[in-house]
Each structure stands twice: as structure tokens, then as C-alpha cells.
Amino acid sequence: MSREEIDRRLERLKGEREQITRVLLELEAHQGYQLLKGARLTGVTERRWIDINGRMATLWKLFDAHGKVLGEAEELRARHTKPGQVQLAELTRLLTGTSVELVSGEIPLEERTLLGPTGEWLTLEGVVQRMTPLYEETAGMVASADEIWSALLTRLGEVEETARAVEALHGSLAIREPDFDRIAGLLAAVGETARSDPLSLSSGGRADTSRIDEIGRDLAALRGRLEDAVRIRDEHDERARAIANAIELVETAEHEAAQARETVLAKIASPALPDLPAVSASLRDRLAALEGLRGDGRWLELATRAAELERTVATALDQARETTGLVTGLLDRREELRGRLDAYKAKAGRLGLAEDTALTELHQRAHDLLWTSPCDLRGATVALADYQRAIASRAEGTSR
Template sequence: MSTTTADTELARLTSAVAAIATNLVELDQNPDRQELGRITLTGRTATAWADASDALERLWQGHRQLTEVITRAEALRGQRRMNDADRDAYRHQVLGPSITLSTATVPLAQRGLLGAGQVVATCTPAELLSAMESSFRTAVAVVSGAGEAWRRGVPAAAEAADTLQRVRDLTRQAGAGAADRLLDEADRLLGGITRVLLSDPLGADLTGLADVRSLVDRADAERTSAAELQASLAQRLRDARVLLADLDAAQRAAGETSDAAAGRFPDDQIIAVRMTDPRPELAAIDALAAAGHWALISPRLSAWRRQATDRLAALRDASARNAALLTERNELRGRLDAYRAKALRRGLGEDPVLGPLAEAARDRLHQAPCDLPAARSAVDAYQDALSATIAAREAR
């Protein structure tokens, strides 16, 4: 009987064993496979790796068995002259069930009278190759799946962690408490994803990284709002200090006009502004800013500004009204002097009617305190009398 079929199969087996050796060595040296064998696995990956480890063990055992078959077959085929028994043995090695998969002892209680004491499971080299192909796919699927999860997940998780830390640093500078809470939640979620990813890459749900990024984005928005609020409040504080300087200037001006009017006019006509000193409250607000309590500042600063603005308006009004007292008195004095000069030019300096009126107006304007309404009436009376006297003379 011809050995051609067996020769062809032996060549195929020899080539297959060489390829198997190369692929198994490459798989053993794969970094992902080595990592799977090094770390403590959990969950789905632990179960899958247990199956893959069994598959790898079967693959190496199958490689050894195929190598032994090839060695025996080549020894038979290499004889100078093969008899029929040798050819049958050769064909059995290459094409027949020459590989023992397992040997199991049958318990005596389970044997029949004619039953064998052992059950031997065998297969052909071709059948073993087919089974090994399936085992190889199992092992490769686990190794490549875990590696792919690590290559996708670890950099993404690291990037998320870097972004989270950057936003946290900026948040601490801005003092945004609400953003901190969002970042804590993102940190907790990212920590869980990372732990699963490292020990159970096949079971890691990387879609959770999108939730982490969403939380970080929300925190960054909160932080940005807080930073904008801080910048706005810082500007308002600078404006408040300018307003305080205006208050100081207005206070001095009001004091000067009040002092100038004091004693010269009745007290009830002099405007005095008595209000709470704004400095302590502004100092307290500055202290809140220095401590980073920006959320507490806005309402207090708004209230302070309203009070300070009202105080400034009152001080400026007081200054204007007190200054107006002196201005009006001086204007009345000027009018009286002008009317008396006019009377002198008309020869009415010693007029018995005009003289007492002029003296009365002068007394009103130079007495202290000066009653401006009475002084104004006296000046008007002198002016009216002077005009009437001049008109009467001209009519004659």
C-alpha cells in the first residue's frame, strides 16, 4: 500500500509544528500575556485567563505530542527498506489515532465482567491540530482583548486624571466649592474605573470615562464662573476703595464748609452729616477676600456700596448747601454795596428814609448768626426804596 498520503500529511505536520512553536513562543513573550500572568486578576478576566491558561497548557502539550509523533514517523520512514508492518505503523503514526489524550482508570464497581480497567482517549494528529487551533484562538482572544483594553483605557484614564488634577488645582485657586464636589465625584468614579481596568480589563466599562469627563467639564465651568466672580468682586473691591477715598475727600469738604458756616449762620441752617464710619465694614470684606470666601462677599459689598453712595451724596449735598449760605450772604453784601454806591452817585447818601434801610440791611448781613431770609428781605427793601426814590425825583 502506498505511503504517499502519509508522506504528504507528515510534511504538513512538520510545517505545522514549526509554525506552532513560533506562534507559541511569540505568544509567551507577548507583554500583555506576561502581564496577565504576573498580576492578580479579578472578575471576567480572571475567569477568561483561567480558560486561556488551560488552553496554553494544552497547546504546549499538543506541540510536544505532535513532535513525538513526527519523530517516530520520521524514524519509520527513514528506514532503507520498509516492510508492510513498518508501512502500517508509519501510516498509523501519521494518519491514525496515534496520540493519547488521556488515560482514565475505571473503578471496579463500574466495570462489567468483560470491561477494561482503563479507558484511553486517542486522536489523530490532524484532530489534535484542529483542537489546538481552537485553543490558540481562545488564548489569543483573551490576551489581545486584555491588551486592547489596556491600550485604550490606560492612556484615556491617565489623560482624564491629568485633566482632573489640572482643574482641581485651578479650582483651589478660585475657591470654587461646588466645583470641588464635582471633582471629588469624578475622582471616585475614575478610581473605580482604573481599579477594574488594571485587574479586570475584559470587564472594564470604559464608557464611564465619558461620565468622568462630563463631571470634570462641569467642574471647570463652575471654576470658570467662580474665577469670573472673583475677578468681578476684586474689581468691585478696587472700586469700593476709590469710593472710600471719595468719601474721605467729601468728608473733609463737608467739614470745611460746616466750619466756615459755623457761628455765621443759625445752627438749624447748617447741614451736618452724621453716619456710621464705612471703614470697619470694608476692612471686614477685605478680610473675607484675603481668606478666599468670595461667595460671602457680594451681598455685603453691595450693601456697603449702597450705604457709602448714600453717604457720599449726603456729604456733597451738605457741602453744597453750607457753601451756598456763604455764597448767598456774600452776594447780598455785594448787592447792598452796589445799591449804596448808586445812592451816593444820586446824592441820596444822607436820605432820611434810605439811610436807616441801608443800615438795617447792613446789620442783617454782618451780624452773627446771619438770618439770610431776613437779610435778603432787608436788602430787597432798600433796593425797592432806592428805586422808588430815584423814580420820584425823575418824575418831577
């Protein structure tokens, strides 16, 4: 190589070395690398770190061997501002020939034998080519481990925050949910694994948070129940008053149903009546029982019982009002039949049938049934139908 070619080659190789230095230092400074380096590792992750650490050691050894030869070339060029043929030949050998000797530890395992090799010679470019896939594989392993670890620790942190919230709720309520200790034990175990052996909690190169997620769901459900209990505690007086007011509405509705039943029994003959609801007294007993739970600080049970009582009271109110409607419906039916009778009589008058004796008798029979107490609704319905048919028959005859 000429002096100019050697100078250009030296300049390019120095630039490459600066780039390699920066990349290797960035890899060592990578968050994932630092986490692996500083953590107390076990299992799969420990074995992966041993592999990564060995690869990094090999990269640095190759880097040092590369630098040693490049440094010799720089020193030789610096000593000879006008190198002769001997110096040019030596510089050419150093920069382009197999001038870098690798000891056995730097030689890939698959290229070794039982008897050696004791060493291997590479060009400077050959060293870089050897380092490139090794670096890429190592960087990929570090990045994958970091991604898995970060995902696990992020999800773990969220679930642990929920666990702390549950613990605080326990303190606020002065109770201890029995299931919490079991869940907390599972969380501690998976947390230890996530911090010391995160790669054992991975699948297909991605973090497997299923165990943490399941614990998170259990804690979230427990937190929800405890928050309901806190809300029940803080809002109990107001809620109890609302339930008491609703029970009063149930009692009023039951009273109205009973009164309607008495009226119907007096005014309607042999009515088919539904059973009267009578649950308001038992509802008041259940409301009183809630105060006992409150006094004992049994907030979780109080939350459940109060919600159940609210639903029961609402159902009871609907049933009482429905019963009243069914009972009073018989009276409404009687009023409907009376109205229809008057309408048919008016129709007969318009048709000039007011003096029809047979129609008058049919009308009187229906009228007597509808205005007699107790009223025979079934008989009145039949009588009204007879009266209607008779009017229709006479109207048809008149039109002919």
C-alpha cells in the same frame, strides 16, 4: 504509504508544526495575554483568565503530544534511508493512523464519563482539528479582553490626567474644592476595578466607560471652574477696572435720564414717565465687595460674583439708556408735531387757503399748544388733527 508519500507527508506536517508553534507563541506574547498574566485579577476577569490559562495549557499539551508522535516518525525515517515494509507500515500508522494518545486532562469535558475515558487516540490531523477551535476561542477571548481593557485604561488615563490637573489648580489657588475629594474617591474605586476586573465593566463584549465618563464630566466641570478662578485671579485688576468703567457709564446714563426727566417735566404737561434707574451706587458696593473676596483668596466665588456683576452692569446700562430714550421721546414727539404743523401750513398756502380765517384760528390753536411750556401733547395732537382735517376738507371742495 510509499517512501515518497511518507516524505511528502513528513515535510507538510513539519511545516504545519512550525506554523502552529509560531501562532501559539504569538498568542502568548499578545499584549492582552501578557496583561492578564501579569495583573492582580479579581472577579469576572480572574475567572476568565483561569479559563484562558486552562485552554492554553490544553493547547500546549495537545501540541506536545502531536510533536512526540511526529518526532518518532522523523527519527524512524532518519534511521532507515531505505525503509522496508515494516518500517513503511509503522510510518504510515504514525503519520495517518490514531497514533496520538491523549490523557484525560486533554479530553474535552463533554466527552468524559464517570469511569473514564482514561485516554483517547487521535490522528495527527485529528489533533490539529482539536486544537483549531480551541485556539480560535482562546484567541478571541484574549483579543476581547485586551480590547475592553485597553479602552477602559485609555479613558481612565484621560480622566486621571484631568484629576491631576485639578489637583495642580488647587495648589495654584491655595484652596480645596470640597466636591473634589468625593469625585477623587469615585475615580480611585473605578480605577481599581478597571485595572483588576476590567471585564466587569463591559457590556455586549465592549467596554462600558459610562461610570468613568460621568466622573470625567464632573472633573471637567470642576476644572473649568478652577481655570476660571485662575483667570479671574490673573486678570482681576484689569477686569475690575473694566467693571468700574462700565459702572461709570451706568452712572452717566442715569444722570442723563434724570436731566431728561427734569427737561420734560418743565416742557411737557402731565407726562407719563418711567421710574428713573438708580443702581450705580449699589453696583459700586458690589464691586468693592469683590475686593474682599480677592483678599480672602475665595477665587471660585470671586469668579462667579464678577461674572454676575458684569451681567448686571450691562443690563443696568441698557435700562438706563432705554429710560432716557423713553423720556426724551416725549420731546421728540413735540418736535415731530411742530414739524407737521409747519408742513400743513405750507400745504394750506399752496392751496390758496392762507387767508382762510377758520384755518388760521385752527393753526393758531395748535401753535399755541405746541409752543407753550409745559406743552399739552394730547391737546396739541387733537388740535393738529383738526387743522389737518380742515385743510383736507377745503382741498376736496376746491377740487370739485
